[in-house]
Amino acid sequence: MEADRTTVEDAGGPVKQAGASGPRLRRLLTAWLFMVPLLVINVLVILGPSVATIYYSLTDWAGIGPAEFVGLQNYRDLLADTDFWMAMWHNVIWTILFLTVPIFIGLLGAFLLSQIKRFQMFFRIAYFVPYVVASVVNAAIWKNILDPERGIGSALASIGIPFLKGVSFFGSERLALPSIAFVNIWVWWGFILLLFLSALQSVDHELYEAARIDGAGRWQQFWNVTLPGIRPTFVFVVLLSIINSLLVFDYVYIITRGGPAGASEVVGTLMWKEAFERFEAGYAAAMGLALSFVSGLIVLIFIILRRRGWEV
Amino acid sequence: MSIFSGGRQRREPSKIPYYVILVLLALFALGPLVIVVFNSLKSSAEIGRNPLGLPLSPVFENFPAAWTQGDFSTTMVNSTILTVGTVVGVCIIAGTSAYAMARLDLPGTDAVLLYLFVASAVPFQLFLVPLFFLWSILHLTNSRFGLIVIYWAIFSPLATLLLRSYLVGLPRDFEDAARIDGANELQVMLRVVLPLSWPGLLTVALVTGVYAWNEFFFAITFIQDKNLKPVTTSFLAFQSTYSQNWGLTSAAAIYIILPIVVLFLFLQRRFISGLTAGGLKG
Numbered sequence: 001m002e003a004d005r006t007t008v009e010d011a012g013g014p015v016k017q018a019g020a021s022g023p024r025l026r027r028l029l030t031a032w033l034f035m036v037p038l039l040v041i042n043v044l045v046i047l048g049p050s051v052a053t054i055y056y057s058l059t060d061w062a063g064i065g066p067a068e069f070v071g072l073q074n075y076r077d078l079l080a081d082t083d084f085w086m087a088m089w090h091n092v093i094w095t096i097l098f099l100t101v102p103i104f105i106g107l108l109g110a111f112l113l114s115q116i117k118r119f120q121m122f123f124r125i126a127y128f129v130p131y132v133v134a135s136v137v138n139a140a141i142w143k144n145i146l147d148p149e150r151g152i153g154s155a156l157a158s159i160g161i162p163f164l165k166g167v168s169f170f171g172s173e174r175l176a177l178p179s180i181a182f183v184n185i186w187v188w189w190g191f192i193l194l195l196f197l198s199a200l201q202s203v204d205h206e207l208y209e210a211a212r213i214d215g216a217g218r219w220q221q222f223w224n225v226t227l228p229g230i231r232p233t234f235v236f237v238v239l240l241s242i243i244n245s246l247l248v249f250d251y252v253y254i255i256t257r258g259g260p261a262g263a264s265e266v267v268g269t270l271m272w273k274e275a276f277e278r279f280e281a282g283y284a285a286a287m288g289l290a291l292s293f294v295s296g297l298i299v300l301i302f303i304i305l306r307r308r309g310w311e312v
Numbered sequence: 313m314s315i316f317s318g319g320r321q322r323r324e325p326s327k328i329p330y331y332v333i334l335v336l337l338a339l340f341a342l343g344p345l346v347i348v349v350f351n352s353l354k355s356s357a358e359i360g361r362n363p364l365g366l367p368l369s370p371v372f373e374n375f376p377a378a379w380t381q382g383d384f385s386t387t388m389v390n391s392t393i394l395t396v397g398t399v400v401g402v403c404i405i406a407g408t409s410a411y412a413m414a415r416l417d418l419p420g421t422d423a424v425l426l427y428l429f430v431a432s433a434v435p436f437q438l439f440l441v442p443l444f445f446l447w448s449i450l451h452l453t454n455s456r457f458g459l460i461v462i463y464w465a466i467f468s469p470l471a472t473l474l475l476r477s478y479l480v481g482l483p484r485d486f487e488d489a490a491r492i493d494g495a496n497e498l499q500v501m502l503r504v505v506l507p508l509s510w511p512g513l514l515t516v517a518l519v520t521g522v523y524a525w526n527e528f529f530f531a532i533t534f535i536q537d538k539n540l541k542p543v544t545t546s547f548l549a550f551q552s553t554y555s556q557n558w559g560l561t562s563a564a565a566i567y568i569i570l571p572i573v574v575l576f577l578f579l580q581r582r583f584i585s586g587l588t589a590g591g592l593k594g
Contacts, residue, residue, distance in 0.1 A: 028419060030497050034412035035424070037405045038468055045443060046431055060385035063445060109337050112330045119331075125577070126338040129345065132576050134526040136547045138564045141344045142360030144351070144558055150363035190341055247435045250528050253547060271437055276533065281441050288437035295435055 056285040063281035074286035084287065086262060087270045090177055094266065095245035097181045098188070103237060106192035111222065113193070114200045117149050124197070127190030127255060135187070139254040142183045146170065173263035176256050180264055184251045192237055203229035247294045267291050345569070353563035359558045374563035382550045382564045384543070391525060392544040393456050398463040398524040399517050405464055405469035406516060407509075411501050412521045413472075414479035415487065432469035436529060447534065462530050467523060471516045478512030479505070479547070518579045525572050543568045 057074055061067035078084055113123055130138060145151050146169040153164035169179040207225045216224065227234070249268035252258060258265035258273070267287065275284035326330070333418070351359060353370040362368065368544025379385070412418045443462070444453070490504045525543075532545045541549075547568055551561050 027416060027497075031412045031416035031418040034408040034497075035418065038409040038472060039315065040429055041405060041461065041465045041468065042427075043445075044435055045462055046439055049439035052446075053438055056442055063441070064448065105337070109334065112334055116327055116330055116334070119334075123334050123338055126574060127341050129573065129576075130341055132346070132522050132526070132572055134544050134547075134568050134572070135528050136347075136551070137543045137568050138344075140547070140551050140561060140565055141348055143555075144562075145347065145364065147363075150359075150558075155364050162415040172462060186344070224365070243433070243435075247437065247547035249436075253532070254528070270436065272440075272533070275441050275444070279411055281445070285441045285572060286511070290433075292435045299433065 016179040053289055055264035056282055057289045058286075059282040061285075063275060067282060070282070074283050075290075078286055078290060082135065083262065083265070083270060084267070087258075087265045090264065090266050091246055091248070092127060092182055093177060094181050094248060095242055097178065097185065098245045099238065102185050102189040102192050103241065105189045106196050106237070108198055109189075109193045110196035111226070113197055124194060127193050129190070130187045131191045132273045133187075136254055137248040138187055139183060139251055142186070143170065143255065146179065160220045173260055176260060176264040180251050180255050183255065184248070185250075192241075195233055195237060197209045199230035199233035200226065235302070239299070243295050243296055246291060246298075314497055338504035348562045348565050348569075351558050356557060356559060363558065376565075376569065377558050380562035381554070381560065382567070383433050383546065384564070386454075386539055387541055387543045387546040388567070389457060390540055391544075394460060394463070394527075394531075394542055395521055395524045397456070397460040399521045401460065401519055402467045402471050402520045403513055405468045406475050407506075407513065409468075410472050410479055411505060412575065414476050415484070415505065416497065417500075425476075428469040428473055436466075440533070444533065449493045449560065453534050456535075456540055459530060459534050462534065463520075463524050463527065466530075467520045468545060471520060472482050474516055474519075475509070475512050479509060479514075482508055488566070504557040514579065518576070522572055524575065 017237065056067060058069060058071060059067035060070045060073070109127065113120060117302050127246075146153075148166050148168040148171070156162070157165035167175070169175050203226060205227070208221055211225050212220050247268055248266055249272065252264055252266050252269050253272070256264045258269045268291070271284050271287040273286060274280045347364055350365070350367050351363075352374050353367040353372070354362070355369075355371050355373065358367065358369060393464075409424075413421045418424065420592055447453045447458055450458070452461065486504050486508075487500050490500050495503065527542075528544050531542050532548070535541055535545065538546070550564055554560050
């Protein structure tokens with residue numbers, strides 16, 4: 001950012017010196033002209049409909065035709081909606097899983113990877129591949145591997161380890177949500193790992209040298225040098241994990257559509273069903289706004305903490 | 313010997329345990345994808361006997377069957393149109409706006425940057441419902457162009473931020489020289505800055521292309537017409553129809569994966585070499 005400012009000012013210099021307001025004005029207009037495509041598309045798709053959501057969340061609306069203004073009724077319904085709170089709870093469970101498993105694997109893997117030289121590029125690409133594969137394909141792969149009859153359970157049973165035999169990972173109310181989360185974590189950890197790795201590689205080597213001279217062991221080095229060095233990335237990953245967990249849709253919709261019996265329903269899928277299957281668009285708008293409000297609040301908390309000198 | 317090696321050897325312990333864990337992680341990442349390749353080469357009979365292992369008598373019959381039954385001649389075209397349309401559009405939209413901010417001293421750049429940060433983080437749930445209504449009125453649902461416009465909007469904020477920071481790092485001497493020679497801003501952008509910024513554009517194209525090819529949420533919401541569906545949402549329907557025929561669905565999965573994995577590996581290399589050899593001495 002610092003560097004940006006100086007270049008912008010440097011460039012402003014000669015123009016200001018020229019003094020003539022004609023060329024300056026033309027330059028200013030040219031600059032905004034170049035912004036037009038981005039702004040038009042953004043207002044049309046994101047800003048306009050986002051503002052409209054506030055209005056529609058106050059209406060009883062089927063998604064087509066006129067919307068009837070009902071005040072805060074949708075929000076009252078939302079507070080009393082057990083399906084909504086159950087879905088929200090599932091988002092919380094999902095968040096907890098995403099804040100632990102992938103971050104642990106990512107940190108461990110990134111640390112090990114930063115210590116080796118040979119095949120580092122191979123490992124990086126290998127870990128990243130699931131992230132670039134379409135969600136429908138990843139879901140299909142794991143549906144097959146975790147199939148109760150022909151999947152990993154029966155394969156293990158055939159070599160004498162029967163405890164997973166016949167277990168229906170996506171079909172049981174108890175296992176559906178963590179199983180879907182597992183699939184999504186399998187996609188996600190490699191991406192996290194690479195974020196951590198690039199942070200690790202930018203930690204000053206002399207700090208490690210100094211710590212070693214002071215007699216710090218490996219664990220102490222990790223705790224006192226590595227972790228503080230990658231804190232901005234770490235905090236970013238935590239924020240990203242929370243937000244993505246709140247907004248999750250793809251894997252739940254693809255694998256179970258929220259079933260069985262709502263056991264894996266999250267707010268993202270519930271809202272989608274309200275809008276496009278039950279045609280309660282006004283109610284869905286309220287739900288979407290509530291969800292966005294929560295995720296906005298979390299981002300805001302992170303920004304405030306950062307302003308307070310948290311150095312994140 | 314012991315005097316020499318004492319300190320040093322201690323500090324460089326064996327890396328074998330590291331490699332063991334790293335290889336296990338690689339198997340975890342790639343194993344499931346390898347199983348898809350295996351299964352695509354098995355007949356139905358062999359899948360029944362051997363659902364997860366190596367194909368013992370490989371057959372290729374699944375590939376032509378999946379191509380016709382999965383209607384890939386239609387959906388591949390749809391996905392290609394969606395991806396190319398999105399990539400080209402995002403590069404133009406993000407390119408011009410990043411250029412305005414990095415080079416034309418756009419007044420209010422800070423405000424625009426803040427807006428872009430917010431816009432790139434806005435949850436889809438916030439604008440989905442009214443957007444669907446608006447798109448229905450404009451007859452942009454069940455339309456590839458309608459979906460492309462949405463992709464332009466959701467991918468361009470991040471692309472703009474990426475390109476802007478790339479452009480800010482480029483030297484300005486050539487541009488000033490061109491302006492002195494009487495070139496207008498459009499000429500400066502196209503003739504001077506564009507040739508220098510292709511590594512940045514390539515990153516944006518790679519990221520946007522992968523996202524657009526794999527995109528699911530808007531595709532399932534905005535396109536119901538079977539003839540307009542991209543490979544992703546069409547595969548979902550295909551997979552639920554043929555859920556027991558793993559050979560067939562695995563072959564279909566390969567069709568979806570292959571272009572993106574090849575593109576990814578290919579562009580990864582070009583991108584890295586572009587960055588290192590691009591002569592961007594600054």
